[in-house]
Amino acid sequence: MTQSYEVFLGCAIPSRFNNYESSMRVVAKELGIELIDFDGASCCGTVVLKSIDEHSWLSMSGRNLALAEQRGHDIVTPCNGCFGSLKDTAHVLHDKKQRKAVNKVLSSLGLEYTGKVKIRHFAEVLYDLKDEIAKKIVKPLDGLKVAFHPGCHLIRPSNVAGFDDPELPNKVDELLELTGAKSVPWGLKLKCCGSPLLIASEDVATEILREKMKSAKEAGANCVVTNCPACHTQFDVQAIGLKDENDESLELPALFITQILGAAMGLDSEQIGFELNRVSLDPINDILGL
Amino acid sequence: MTESWGQFKSFEGKKFKALDSEFTAKVSKLIGGEDLTACFQCAKCSAGCPVSDKVNIQIHEVMRMLVFGLKEVLQTDMVWLCTTCYTCQERCPQGIDITDILFGLKNMAYKRGITPSGYVTSAKALYDIGKLYSPTEWEREDLGLDDVPELDVSETKKMLDKTKLLKLQEGM
Numbered sequence: 001m002t003q004s005y006e007v008f009l010g011c012a013i014p015s016r017f018n019n020y021e022s023s024m025r026v027v028a029k030e031l032g033i034e035l036i037d038f039d040g041a042s043c044c045g046t047v048v049l050k051s052i053d054e055h056s057w058l059s060m061s062g063r064n065l066a067l068a069e070q071r072g073h074d075i076v077t078p079c080n081g082c083f084g085s086l087k088d089t090a091h092v093l094h095d096k097k098q099r100k101a102v103n104k105v106l107s108s109l110g111l112e113y114t115g116k117v118k119i120r121h122f123a124e125v126l127y128d129l130k131d132e133i134a135k136k137i138v139k140p141l142d143g144l145k146v147a148f149h150p151g152c153h154l155i156r157p158s159n160v161a162g163f164d165d166p167e168l169p170n171k172v173d174e175l176l177e178l179t180g181a182k183s184v185p186w187g188l189k190l191k192c193c194g195s196p197l198l199i200a201s202e203d204v205a206t207e208i209l210r211e212k213m214k215s216a217k218e219a220g221a222n223c224v225v226t227n228c229p230a231c232h233t234q235f236d237v238q239a240i241g242l243k244d245e246n247d248e249s250l251e252l253p254a255l256f257i258t259q260i261l262g263a264a265m266g267l268d269s270e271q272i273g274f275e276l277n278r279v280s281l282d283p284i285n286d287i288l289g290l
Numbered sequence: 291m292t293e294s295w296g297q298f299k300s301f302e303g304k305k306f307k308a309l310d311s312e313f314t315a316k317v318s319k320l321i322g323g324e325d326l327t328a329c330f331q332c333a334k335c336s337a338g339c340p341v342s343d344k345v346n347i348q349i350h351e352v353m354r355m356l357v358f359g360l361k362e363v364l365q366t367d368m369v370w371l372c373t374t375c376y377t378c379q380e381r382c383p384q385g386i387d388i389t390d391i392l393f394g395l396k397n398m399a400y401k402r403g404i405t406p407s408g409y410v411t412s413a414k415a416l417y418d419i420g421k422l423y424s425p426t427e428w429e430r431e432d433l434g435l436d437d438v439p440e441l442d443v444s445e446t447k448k449m450l451d452k453t454k455l456l457k458l459q460e461g462m
Contacts, residue, residue: 014430014438015423022433039439042420042446047374048412051396054321056453060416063449092321105452109445156376157389166380192340192375199408200295200370204344208373273433 003125004034005076006068008086011043012229013079016237019273020229023258024078024122026271030136031129035076040067044082045089047196058098059105061089065119066111074118076125078258080228083121084153084161090119091160121154123227123257124163127171133178138266140180143287146260147221147252148173148183149212149235151228152192172227172257179264186219188212193226193234209234210242213250222284223253225260232256236278253281263288295404296367299346310359317356320397322379322390329353335378335388341371349378349388356391364399368392370406401458410459417456420446 013021028035043049045061065086068075077083093099093113103112126133150169158166167190173183194208212234216224224235236254244250254277262272274281274290281290318326333350336342342349347366355363363369372392379389399405415422425438450456 009438011422014425016426018426018429018433018435022435025435037436037439040441040445041439042441043416043422046422047393048409048422049416050393051374052400052409052413053397053453053455053458054393056416056450056455059449059453060446063446098321105449108448108452152373152375152377156380157387158380190377192373192377194340194373196373197341197371199412200406204341204371207344208340271433275432276429 002032002034004036004073005120005125006038006071006073007035008038008041008044008064008075008077008079008082010046010077010079010082010229012081012233017229017232017256017276019276020078020232020256020258022271022273023256023262026267027126027258027262027265030265030267031126031132033125033129036073038064038068038075044077044079044085046081046085048199050085050088055101057085058089058092058102061085062093062102062113063106063109063111065089065117066106066113069114069117070111074120076120076122078122078227079230080121080151080153081230083119086119087160087162090115090117121163121227123154123172123175126175126257126261130175130178133175133261133265136265137179139264139289141260141264141287142180144179144181144260144284145220145222146176146181146183147186147189147216147219147224148176149189149193149224149226149231151226151231154227176225176257176260179260181260184219184221186215186221188215193231195230195234198233198238205234206238206242209238210244210250213239213242213252214244216252217250221252223255225255225257227257240279251279253277253284254279293406295370295399295406296346296365298362298365299367301351304362306358306360306362310361313359313361314357317391317394320391320394322387323394325384325386326353326391327357328384329357329386330384332383334381334383338377338381340373340375340377341368345371352392352395353386353388364395364402364404369395369399403459413455413458417447417450419443
């Protein structure tokens, strides 16, 4: 049966990582997942607005939920930040008092949130289709050693995210390994990438990134893979030129899960968008068939 | 320029006037605050915190300050250097929603003007365009992606007027 969702892109993907959207779309098409444009989407609210004012955050996020709900569609998002924000909103709005307060704001727009809409991360949707994906692997990525970074809001808090084990997540790794790639264990895999701190202290954010990259390198990875544009900002933008204390480069090619799957499924490499990856992919060109 | 946040750097030599139970009660009413006073200081939160080694005041100390009703907590760097990773909340043996409480503290600090300036800029962007960033059109054209669906900003402005987003810091 064809699955169908309104796709919530958020702000960071259309701004910085259009290759994530493009690769998601070709993979979705190949798997028969219908992605409907999300008319009228605003920012999800994210941890930024939640940090400033929770009532504004719940209203902003609640409006997006109410729009999809009114149109009778469920939501899929490729962004951990949007996933976390939208799911957390739905979680908080189980509380009648909070829901009433938000609906009071939404009523001025002729909207109401009732709690029916489902929110999924694109990685979840892919995981459900892993058997179909396995059958579509035509260009195995043998030799790719992936440091997979799940990011925080895909798995925590687990009572809200509801996707994978919060301490030993393995579902996306399983998907990645369908391609012949190896998901390497690395010490700081579950540590936050530091991206949310770029707004408060770039120094601290960079220090965390340095620790992460060292850990990935020590584990023998030849690339970092994410499913989130916020995390990706660290690995594919902030990491450029990053060095350790011995002046050794800490850069590693940074890819999205959909780029890995798309490449292994033999999909159009232009649409997978490798051209837009910022850290050079040279070290893994041969494996990716570029 | 001295930052407006993170100025409470150490307990060394500090004297606190009084324990304010009303402040503790107020924090307990925040989203996720209901189990605040169940904290028994095991410090498991700080053990898993990605910034424990980078802050002046760690998260278990923040929790202690809250139980003691010390408003100075809003001046600690932990409030704004929390990455929101939720590891502490996930692992708390008392089931305290620690990360969520920190969001509430950020809200309190923001209202008092104790905030990294990036948040003030972001509030303005969220009000003005309903988003944090705008699409990069040439990339989308190169990849053959359709335009991002339009947002009628007057709708989000109407909401954010109601929630008084741009007036939160008035009277600080």
